[in-house]
Amino acid sequence: MTFAAQTLFRLAALCSPSLLPLGMATDVKPLRPFRDPPASPRLTPFLAPLPMPSPASSRGAFATNAQVPRGAGAPNYFELIAEERDVRLHPELPLTRVWGYRDASVPTTSLMLGPTLVQRADHPLIVRYRNELPRNHVGFGTTDTVVHYHGAHLPAAYDGFPENIPGYAAVIASGESYDQCLPGMSPGAIDGNTDNSDRPATMWYHDHALDFTAQNVYRGLAGAFVFFDEVDTGDETTGLRLPSGAYDVPLVLQDRRLDARGQLWYDPLDHNGFLGDLFLVNGAVQPFLEARGRRYRFRLLNGCNARFLSMRLRTADGRPVPFDVIGTEGGLLARSMRDQASAFMSPAKRYDILVDFSRFTPGTVIFLENNLDQPDGRGPRGSFENPRHKPVPDRFLKIVVGQPAQDESRSPDVLRPFSAIPAAELAAAPRRTLEFGRRKCVWTINDEAVDLERPLFTVNRGQGEVWTLRNSSGGWWHPIHTHLEFVRILRRNGGPPTLFERDGMARSDTVMLGPNDEVEVFVKFRDYPGRWVMHCHTLEHEDAFMMTCFDVR
Numbered sequence: 001m002t003f004a005a006q007t008l009f010r011l012a013a014l015c016s017p018s019l020l021p022l023g024m025a026t027d028v029k030p031l032r033p034f035r036d037p038p039a040s041p042r043l044t045p046f047l048a049p050l051p052m053p054s055p056a057s058s059r060g061a062f063a064t065n066a067q068v069p070r071g072a073g074a075p076n077y078f079e080l081i082a083e084e085r086d087v088r089l090h091p092e093l094p095l096t097r098v099w100g101y102r103d104a105s106v107p108t109t110s111l112m113l114g115p116t117l118v119q120r121a122d123h124p125l126i127v128r129y130r131n132e133l134p135r136n137h138v139g140f141g142t143t144d145t146v147v148h149y150h151g152a153h154l155p156a157a158y159d160g161f162p163e164n165i166p167g168y169a170a171v172i173a174s175g176e177s178y179d180q181c182l183p184g185m186s187p188g189a190i191d192g193n194t195d196n197s198d199r200p201a202t203m204w205y206h207d208h209a210l211d212f213t214a215q216n217v218y219r220g221l222a223g224a225f226v227f228f229d230e231v232d233t234g235d236e237t238t239g240l241r242l243p244s245g246a247y248d249v250p251l252v253l254q255d256r257r258l259d260a261r262g263q264l265w266y267d268p269l270d271h272n273g274f275l276g277d278l279f280l281v282n283g284a285v286q287p288f289l290e291a292r293g294r295r296y297r298f299r300l301l302n303g304c305n306a307r308f309l310s311m312r313l314r315t316a317d318g319r320p321v322p323f324d325v326i327g328t329e330g331g332l333l334a335r336s337m338r339d340q341a342s343a344f345m346s347p348a349k350r351y352d353i354l355v356d357f358s359r360f361t362p363g364t365v366i367f368l369e370n371n372l373d374q375p376d377g378r379g380p381r382g383s384f385e386n387p388r389h390k391p392v393p394d395r396f397l398k399i400v401v402g403q404p405a406q407d408e409s410r411s412p413d414v415l416r417p418f419s420a421i422p423a424a425e426l427a428a429a430p431r432r433t434l435e436f437g438r439r440k441c442v443w444t445i446n447d448e449a450v451d452l453e454r455p456l457f458t459v460n461r462g463q464g465e466v467w468t469l470r471n472s473s474g475g476w477w478h479p480i481h482t483h484l485e486f487v488r489i490l491r492r493n494g495g496p497p498t499l500f501e502r503d504g505m506a507r508s509d510t511v512m513l514g515p516n517d518e519v520e521v522f523v524k525f526r527d528y529p530g531r532w533v534m535h536c537h538t539l540e541h542e543d544a545f546m547m548t549c550f551d552v553r
Contacts, residue, residue, distance in 0.1 A: 079104035098220035112283030114223025121229035151203030156530025199331025200227035214539030271544035273306030273377020292405035327352035330507030346479035379477025384514030443546030487521035
């Protein structure tokens with residue numbers, strides 16, 4: 001099918017759903033029509049322990065066409081399998097059929113979330129991705145998949161381009177495999193580049209199939225990805241001495257909706273942003289964590305399709321539990337932000353926080369909860385500066401504080417400072433405006449629907465640019481994700497950005513645009529040429545064409 005034909009096909013799907021045989025919203029007969037979603041079964045919260053996905057196991061070297069960069073250390077080899085499996089999301093539910101990634105070194109897994117990829121600077125990962133999803137699949141989602149390493153700095157051929165076009169054959173059909181190289185080079189080590197602002201960070205990997213990212217991620221194709229170096233070492237006796245091992249805990253936050261038989265329910269015709277009514281952490285509905293009385297590092301990751309979150313900690317009797325924010329998706333902050341009350345997160349945003357449970361007596365119960373008021377896929381009520389909160393929060397995780405434990409970790413004031421943008425470079429930077437809107441029945445960027453064969457613009461390597469990201473879609477929210485490079489936020493709505501966005505303090509790979517917001521960012525594509533995408537990370541908006549591509553030369 002030509003690209004023009006595909007575009008007409010997609011427009012028909014959006015504007016006249018009855019024209020397309022998209023099938024049912026669940027793998028079994030839906031209980032109600034589309035746009036009247038069933039309520040999920042009522043479940044007793046906090047019955048099962050928090051799942052801890054194991055780190056993916058490095059295997060022996062294998063022959064590969066993936067290219068290892070110059071100057072790299074010894075690579076580590078991994079193999080991930082995408083498969084259909086049955087998992088128990090909650091003790092009171094029957095088995096739920098999901099799609100998920102599995103470490104090829106283990107024969108089976110009972111978890112929805114994929115294994116955690118762990119990388120150390122200067123040691124590339126060679127990841128073989130094998131697609132074993134069922135070829136005869138019926139229901140929402142597509143078995144033609146793509147793996148995107150969200151937040152990683154890597155060549156275009158391995159980024160997870162959403163569609164097969166000449167030079168970007170990353171879409172893997174059922175029964176096929178594809179090798180990718182994640183360089184993981186130290187700051188300044190990429191082809192002699194001297195920009196030292198690259199930072200290890202909390203990242204994730206997920207499906208990125210064109211038109212079907214929302215459906216495939218909702219089915220379960222996602223996993224955490226963490227990166228260490230000589231500063232953030234993963235060992236609390238070295239470097240910054242941040243909590244490590246069992247006390248460094250990724251928390252992937254998601255929402256889902258189930259039918260009466262405990263199966264995933266999803267409306268593939270809802271292009272506004274699909275919300276679930278069950279709250280999952282690491283692929284389990286409202287689990288609990290038995291924490292020792294010491295310092296923990298929680299890596300919060302909003303893995304929802306469309307739900308924004310304002311995460312906070314509260315004791316069972318309602319007392320706030322402050323925490324230190326040490327990082328966002330751009331890696332460690334320049335300095336710790338002490339005694340924060342909440343973390344405001346769009347889909348795809350990440351926050352690294354430190355919580356010291358030694359302050360609490362054993363038996364204290366603390367809840368990780370979301371108190372953001374969001375009734376539908378438009379986004380939260382209120383504005384970016386003043387989002388509206390709900391009186392009864394959604395509790396994701398119950399934490400029970402246990403006995404004290406040895407703690408060699410630290411919570412340093414200074415984390416990872418980086419230099420300001422040179423004034424001359426900023427003054428000379430070309431400027432462009434990217435407008436995120438809605439035209440008739442599709443989401444657009446600069447009034448255009450996605451066309452991955454025709455780049456919207458071209459940028460030059462090594463030349464910084466200033467982009468104005470403008471939300472002209474009315475009362476809708478859009479988290480805008482740019483592949484390859486992080487951006488540095490300069491201004492928000494004509495004034496300074498928030499503290500966690502401010503240049504010199506943090507960097508971002510996803511910029512939240514509230515209704516009518518305008519955000520000015522600086523971005524520089526330093527090294528890798530090729531074709532890249534940017535898009536809204538409300539995944540239903542992305543699939544309904546709010547994505548564009550650009551070339552780096």
